[in-house]
Amino acid sequence: MAHLLSASCPSVISLNNSSSSKSSIKPFGLGQTFFNPQCLSTSSLKGLLFQEKKPRRTNSVFRATAVPISQQAPPETSTNDSSSKPKRVMVIGGDGYCGWATALHLSKKNYEVCIVDNLVRRLFDHQLGLESLTPIASIHDRISRWKALTGKSIELYVGDICDFEFLAESFKSFEPDSVVHFGEQRSAPYSMIDRSRAVFTQHNNVIGTLNVLFAIKEFGEECHLVKLGTMGEYGTPNIDIEEGFITITHNGRTDTLPYPKQASSFYHLSKVHDSHNIAFTCKAWGIRATDLNQGVVYGVKTDETEMHEELRNRLDYDAVFGTALNRFCVQAAVGHPLTVYGKGGQTRGYLDIRDTVQCVEIAIANPAKAGEFRVFNQFTEQFSVNELASLVTKAGLKLGLDVKKMTVPNPRVEAEEHYYNAKHTKLMDLGLEPHYMSESLLDSLLNFAVQFKDRVDTKQIMPSVSWKKIGVKTKSMTS
Numbered sequence: 001m002a003h004l005l006s007a008s009c010p011s012v013i014s015l016n017n018s019s020s021s022k023s024s025i026k027p028f029g030l031g032q033t034f035f036n037p038q039c040l041s042t043s044s045l046k047g048l049l050f051q052e053k054k055p056r057r058t059n060s061v062f063r064a065t066a067v068p069i070s071q072q073a074p075p076e077t078s079t080n081d082s083s084s085k086p087k088r089v090m091v092i093g094g095d096g097y098c099g100w101a102t103a104l105h106l107s108k109k110n111y112e113v114c115i116v117d118n119l120v121r122r123l124f125d126h127q128l129g130l131e132s133l134t135p136i137a138s139i140h141d142r143i144s145r146w147k148a149l150t151g152k153s154i155e156l157y158v159g160d161i162c163d164f165e166f167l168a169e170s171f172k173s174f175e176p177d178s179v180v181h182f183g184e185q186r187s188a189p190y191s192m193i194d195r196s197r198a199v200f201t202q203h204n205n206v207i208g209t210l211n212v213l214f215a216i217k218e219f220g221e222e223c224h225l226v227k228l229g230t231m232g233e234y235g236t237p238n239i240d241i242e243e244g245f246i247t248i249t250h251n252g253r254t255d256t257l258p259y260p261k262q263a264s265s266f267y268h269l270s271k272v273h274d275s276h277n278i279a280f281t282c283k284a285w286g287i288r289a290t291d292l293n294q295g296v297v298y299g300v301k302t303d304e305t306e307m308h309e310e311l312r313n314r315l316d317y318d319a320v321f322g323t324a325l326n327r328f329c330v331q332a333a334v335g336h337p338l339t340v341y342g343k344g345g346q347t348r349g350y351l352d353i354r355d356t357v358q359c360v361e362i363a364i365a366n367p368a369k370a371g372e373f374r375v376f377n378q379f380t381e382q383f384s385v386n387e388l389a390s391l392v393t394k395a396g397l398k399l400g401l402d403v404k405k406m407t408v409p410n411p412r413v414e415a416e417e418h419y420y421n422a423k424h425t426k427l428m429d430l431g432l433e434p435h436y437m438s439e440s441l442l443d444s445l446l447n448f449a450v451q452f453k454d455r456v457d458t459k460q461i462m463p464s465v466s467w468k469k470i471g472v473k474t475k476s477m478t479s
């Protein structure tokens with residue numbers, strides 16, 4: 001039942017660490033406390049650091065020129081001596097949908113990977129009464145299974161990056177060459193539930209990223225930040241969307257300026273604020289950073305998550321965390337009409353989760369220069385909501401599913417018919433080989449949804465968060 005928003009919740013929640021005994025990872029460091037997103041003070045936050053023995057790192061070396069990913073040797077087998085040292089990648093938010101798939105992919109590609117995560121995504125589900133379509137193993141069991149299958153270790157640091165002491169310890173301990181930062185509250189509807197969720201989202205995201213920037217400055221100034229931004233930072237302007245910057249001539253003078261930002265939720269705005277902070281620190285401190293303005297991700301399987309059921313990824317279909325195409329496939333599987341919000345002309349960039357992991361790998365392998373703030377638009381194709389609904393209807397028919405669509409009054413404030421043409425060439429230039437949306441992908445996703453359809457709670461499908469009705473009162477999800 002989705003009714004926990006109004007319930008009182010303890011300020012400190014014990015972390016169930018029972019499964020860690022199965023793995024080789026050993027806890028050390030700070031106390032066993034866990035972050036409660038309702039309590040915005042970070043002073044009480046502590047982290048848990050789980051560590052395996054690792055070889056001491058020598059100096060990090062960055063490749064200076066872009067090399068298509070398909071032509072690159074894996075880090076430890078490169079013939080170039082300077083790049084033969086393992087690249088150490090810290091994946092912040094490595095227990096989440098994109099983060100878990102990415103951590104495994106980079107580990108498979110022989111990067112030394114650590115995950116930093118406060119596991120709060122799992123707590124959001126408990127609080128809102130939601131569950132992934134797919135059963136997912138604990139982070140400890142996931143990492144143990146990966147080690148058992150591949151022999152590769154992933155270090156785990158459990159804690160909150162808003163707690164700088166925790167982040168600093170993690171940085172000093174792991175000494176990353178690159179930090180991939182997925183560790184943000186990433187749902188637009190979540191950020192629009194009520195005042196406390198809006199404040200939490202911006203605090204968590206903006207302060208977390210600021211802490212990462214300070215950690216890089218203080219403990220690893222060569223470290224490359226690969227930050228997950230969003231295409232939603234740009235909004236839906238009536239002109240082409242460029243990749244981060246636009247050259248403007250005004251009153252006879254010309255300059256290349258950050259592309260205008262018109263985000264349309266407190267979540268999307270948090271990413272705008274992040275971008276500004278990152279751009280500033282690149283200039284002021286010489287930080288090297290890549291802002292990946294990612295579109296809407298779909299799919300669930302990657303080569304690595306497919307290897308065992310304990311490596312399986314989460315798949316959200318609810319109206320708070322579920323994204324459009326994933327939701328439509330689950331709706332089709334359970335015979336729920338596809339929930340098209342408003343006129344359905346809302347157009348966005350989309351990408352397969354297999355391309356998310358590829359894009360991040362490309363960004364890491366081709367780092368930004370010192371002081372450079374790069375922006376890549378990370379998506380492969382554009383679709384309107386109506387187009388997605390048609391694709392799912394067609395694919396469903398082939399599987400014998402009777403797919404209907406319904407018009408739902410739009411809970412969001414967004415243009416429902418608009419021009420949309422966003423550039424996305426920079427990752428392709430660096431070697432991205434896209435998995436375009438295909439009949440076979442839709443078949444596979446629909447079949448996956450059918451396989452787990454008994455786990456669907458149909459009460460979670462219709463939207464209950466309104467952009468216009470957000471208020472200061474803590475919202476009860478039953479009202």
Ligand SMILES: O=c1ccn([C@@H]2O[C@H](COP(=O)(O)OP(=O)(O)O[C@H]3O[C@H](CS(=O)(=O)O)[C@@H](O)[C@H](O)[C@H]3O)[C@@H](O)[C@H]2O)c(=O)[nH]1
Pocket residue numbers: 186187188189229230231232233268294295296297321322323324325327339340341342344346347348349385412414
């Ligand atoms: O049942 C639904 C769900 C969504 N939509 C519409 O589909 C579009 C996309 O919505 P979404 O929920 O799939 O994605 P969004 O809220 O924009 O956020 C997701 O996609 C963003 C990329 S982007 O959309 O900003 O490019 C990421 O930043 C976020 O982390 C991720 O949750 C919106 O116009 C929405 O109104 C529907 O019509 N019906």
